[in-house]
Amino acid sequence: MINRRIVLAARPQGVPTADAFRIEEAPVPELGEGEVLLRNRVFAIDPAVRGMLDDVKSYLPSVPIGGLIPTMVLGEVVASRNPDFREGDFGRAFIGWENYSVIAPDSVAFENVAVAPDLPLTVYMGAAGWSGITAYVGLKRYGEMREGDEVLVSAAAGAVGSVAGQVARLCGCRVIGTVGTAQKSRAIVEDLGFHGAIDYRAAPDLGAEIDRHFPSGIDLYFDNVGGATLDAVLPRMKAFGRIPVCGMVSNYNHQTDPYRLANIWQVLVNRITMRGFLAYEAADLIEEAQARLTGWIRSGELVATENVATGIEAAPEAFIRLMSGQTSGKTLVRLDDAVTTLADWPLPGAA
Numbered sequence: 001m002i003n004r005r006i007v008l009a010a011r012p013q014g015v016p017t018a019d020a021f022r023i024e025e026a027p028v029p030e031l032g033e034g035e036v037l038l039r040n041r042v043f044a045i046d047p048a049v050r051g052m053l054d055d056v057k058s059y060l061p062s063v064p065i066g067g068l069i070p071t072m073v074l075g076e077v078v079a080s081r082n083p084d085f086r087e088g089d090f091g092r093a094f095i096g097w098e099n100y101s102v103i104a105p106d107s108v109a110f111e112n113v114a115v116a117p118d119l120p121l122t123v124y125m126g127a128a129g130w131s132g133i134t135a136y137v138g139l140k141r142y143g144e145m146r147e148g149d150e151v152l153v154s155a156a157a158g159a160v161g162s163v164a165g166q167v168a169r170l171c172g173c174r175v176i177g178t179v180g181t182a183q184k185s186r187a188i189v190e191d192l193g194f195h196g197a198i199d200y201r202a203a204p205d206l207g208a209e210i211d212r213h214f215p216s217g218i219d220l221y222f223d224n225v226g227g228a229t230l231d232a233v234l235p236r237m238k239a240f241g242r243i244p245v246c247g248m249v250s251n252y253n254h255q256t257d258p259y260r261l262a263n264i265w266q267v268l269v270n271r272i273t274m275r276g277f278l279a280y281e282a283a284d285l286i287e288e289a290q291a292r293l294t295g296w297i298r299s300g301e302l303v304a305t306e307n308v309a310t311g312i313e314a315a316p317e318a319f320i321r322l323m324s325g326q327t328s329g330k331t332l333v334r335l336d337d338a339v340t341t342l343a344d345w346p347l348p349g350a351a
């Protein structure tokens with residue numbers, strides 16, 4: 001069996017371009033004890049990977065030139081030397097852009113995913129996968145969300161932000177989102193039920209626009225972007241407000257020259273609890289998050305927005321579009337054209 005994989009050809013400068021990536025072929029490795037071979041079905045395309053393409057220190061290791069581009073994969077088990085995985089199960093882990101992945105108990109976020117036949121497979125990589133889990137644990141654990149909170153979410157039309165806003169609303173909060181286009185503003189209000197939207201690119205004075213939506217201040221700011229938006233938010237937090245720091249995507253394309261915050265002093269002025277988090281470290285909340293998210297998706301209370309490209313060759317372009325703000329909802333690459341739900345996709349051995 002031949003594995004097709006996409007590797008780093010050159011370090012990108014700014015927004016990545018296609019020449020940063022190269023496709024190559026390699027044999028599928030033999031399985032060792034405890035390992036599982038996946039035929040990958042869906043890649044999650046994530047902004048954090050942009051940071052790994054630079055040679056700078058982060059919470060994830062830098063990718064060497066020629067190294068596999070990392071990503072969360074969801075694949076069907078085609079061979080297993082692990083008693084917890086059988087052929088036909090679905091495995092998920094942080095591996096990379098390749099057709100076949102070997103996952104092992106020490107792979108990041110290694111998991112046997114119980115996929116339900118009535119849900120599209122893609123939701124397990126978006127609203128019911130790590131994007132949704134991140135939104136849920138970020139609000140609940142690190143944002144200490146309470147009913148009645150006034151909540152601001154940035155990158156609110158994106159994978160994590162779109163779920164965070166909906167979860168906050170479902171939990172009894174008033175929620176406003178910041179987004180980068182008028183079309184995204186309309187979508188988060190009309191399709192996702194946000195109480196309001198701020199187009200941060202169109203607002204001549206972002207602070208004044210936030211004041212208009214939050215005359216008495218913000219209880220909880222779910223920060224996906226950092227930079228100028230965070231700077232505008234800090235003086236507008238209520239006393240004892242909370243800021244779960246999920247990501248700082250506004251800096252990812254130029255990490256060596258990040259935005260310099262002018263208002264960080266406001267953390268003290270407003271006695272703000274500001275806390276960075278990695279969703280997979282909230283291990284005790286993950287089962288609850290998955291159960292509630294799939295419940296809301298099934299009942300129609302939570303809309304799982306996705307933009308899905310097809311075929312491994314589409315991964316670089318999907319990533320470039322994500323990193324230039326052109327996407328809404330979860331950005332995914334599906335490797336099997338015909339499959340939408342498990343019902344369309346009989347497991348091996350099924351009639």
Ligand SMILES: NC(=O)c1ccc[n+]([C@@H]2O[C@H](COP(=O)([O-])OP(=O)(O)OC[C@H]3O[C@@H](n4cnc5c(N)ncnc54)[C@H](OP(=O)(O)O)[C@@H]3O)[C@@H](O)[C@H]2O)c1
Pocket residue numbers: 045046047048130131134155156157158159160161178179180181184224225227229245246247248249250251277278279280322323324325326327328329330331
């Ligand atoms: N902590 C964790 O465990 C964890 C897990 C998953 C993801 N994350 C983080 O969560 C954040 C969102 O990730 P995602 O997967 O949901 O991506 P996403 O929101 O679907 O896509 C990124 C969005 O960021 C916005 N953006 C880009 N440049 C910006 C800028 N200069 N200022 C403001 N917004 C900008 C764009 O939306 P607009 O057009 O609206 O600007 C873009 O669509 C990222 O920071 C990511 O690293 C953290």
